[in-house]
Amino acid sequence: MSGPVSRHGFRGQVTLDGPSGTGKSSVARALAVRLGASYLDTGAMYRAATVAVLDAGIEPTDAESVTRSVSAARIDIGTEAGTELVQVDGVDVATRIRGVEVTRSVSAVSAVPAVRRLLVDRQRALVADAEAIVVEGRDIGTVVLPEATLKVYLTAAPEIRAERRAGQLGVTDPAEIAAIAADLRRRDDYDSSRADSPLRPAPDAVVVDSSGLDREAVVDRVLELALTAVGEKA
Numbered sequence: 001m002s003g004p005v006s007r008h009g010f011r012g013q014v015t016l017d018g019p020s021g022t023g024k025s026s027v028a029r030a031l032a033v034r035l036g037a038s039y040l041d042t043g044a045m046y047r048a049a050t051v052a053v054l055d056a057g058i059e060p061t062d063a064e065s066v067t068r069s070v071s072a073a074r075i076d077i078g079t080e081a082g083t084e085l086v087q088v089d090g091v092d093v094a095t096r097i098r099g100v101e102v103t104r105s106v107s108a109v110s111a112v113p114a115v116r117r118l119l120v121d122r123q124r125a126l127v128a129d130a131e132a133i134v135v136e137g138r139d140i141g142t143v144v145l146p147e148a149t150l151k152v153y154l155t156a157a158p159e160i161r162a163e164r165r166a167g168q169l170g171v172t173d174p175a176e177i178a179a180i181a182a183d184l185r186r187r188d189d190y191d192s193s194r195a196d197s198p199l200r201p202a203p204d205a206v207v208v209d210s211s212g213l214d215r216e217a218v219v220d221r222v223l224e225l226a227l228t229a230v231g232e233k234a
Contacts (some may be wrong), residue, residue, distance in 0.1 A: 010035050010132050012149030014226050015140035019199065021161025022154045023210050023218060028136040030219045032081035034196040038130040039081040042050050042123050042137035043145070045098035048075045049119065051088050053109055054101065060108035067114040075119075079126055079133070096169075107187050113196040120144050138191060141202035153201035154223055157211045158185065167177040180217065 014037070016028050025041060032039035050060070053074035076168035078085025078101045086094040096102065099195075109115060116139075123144050127133055137144065141151035169176060191199040201207055206225055210218045 001106050009228060010230055012039065012230060013145050014134045014150045014152065014222065015128060015137055015145055015148045015202075015205075016134065016136040016152050016154055016222070017141050017155035017199070017201065019138075019161065020184055022156045023164060023215055024136045026215050027210075027222065028080045028134045028220050030188060030215065031226070032134040034219065034223050035132055035134065037081070037132035037134050038079040039205070040079050040120070040123065040124075040126055040133060040135045041108075041138060042135060044084075044086050044094075044097060045075060045077050045123065047102050047106050047164045048086050048088050049073065050102050050106045050109045051093050051097060053133075054105060055088075060105040063114070066109055066112050067118075069196050070109070071118060075122075077126070079130065082161065083181075089190065096193065103113055103183065103187075104142040107190040110197065111190070111194045116196055121228040133179070140197045141205050142200065143197045150222075150226050151164060151202045152225065153205040153206040153207045154218070155207060155209050159180065160211045206223050212215055 014031065014035075016024050018024055029039055031037075043070045051062055053066050053069045055101070056221070058069050059195070060066060067138045074089050076085060076087040086092070086097055120143065122154045123135070127135060127145060135145060141148060158181060161184055162177055165180050165184065166172070168175045169180075173179065188199065208218060208221055211220075
């Protein structure tokens with residue numbers, strides 16, 4: 001196995017699922033650092049796949065062509081919490097995957113069952129190579145790692161999520177923030193209603209509402225849950 005040496009004696013997997021704008025990425029990265037664990041952003045993997053589809057000039061709703069495109073692409077995702085590595089065929093796309101074009105197409109690409117099977121296999125391979133890992137996404141606790149050590153479902157009020165996403169993008173115009181909120185609602189509805197791996201908490205997940213909490217408070221809460229899950233004290 002590879003990856004960092006875990007702190008606190010933690011060994012296992014922490015899954016963070018939930019909709020966009022809840023702070024999953026920043027919380028997951030900070031938690032991985034605190035635990036001394038590896039980190040995997042599965043959403044970045046689907047976004048990178050979407051880049052491959054868009055660059056091939058394929059319509060995201062064309063499931064067969066999307067599957068061929070993603071299968072042929074070399075998608076590399078790093079597992080170090082302190083470094084963001086997202087590449088498609090050797091090209092750095094870490095910034096591009098957060099843009100509007102990818103955001104509007106990623107739900108359609110990620111809804112293709114064959115794409116999900118392909119990327120889930122890659123995600124499980126990365127997890128298997130880590131002694132301790134924090135994995136974030138939308139179906140990690142329900143599909144990718146149903147036997148994870150700890151499953152957390154991170155949520156927040158819609159208006160809070162829109163403000164956070166706007167802050168990440170440097171958007172201050174009220175109309176643009178409203179558009180972001182609409183995009184978040186659209187993606188939530190799409191992801192929650194899809195037939196394959198819908199967005200929902202795992203039955204044994206701990207739901208954490210981050211609406212009134214800053215990042216450090218959420219990290220502290222999940223860290224406490226993680227250490228309790230392995231018989232440690234925070």
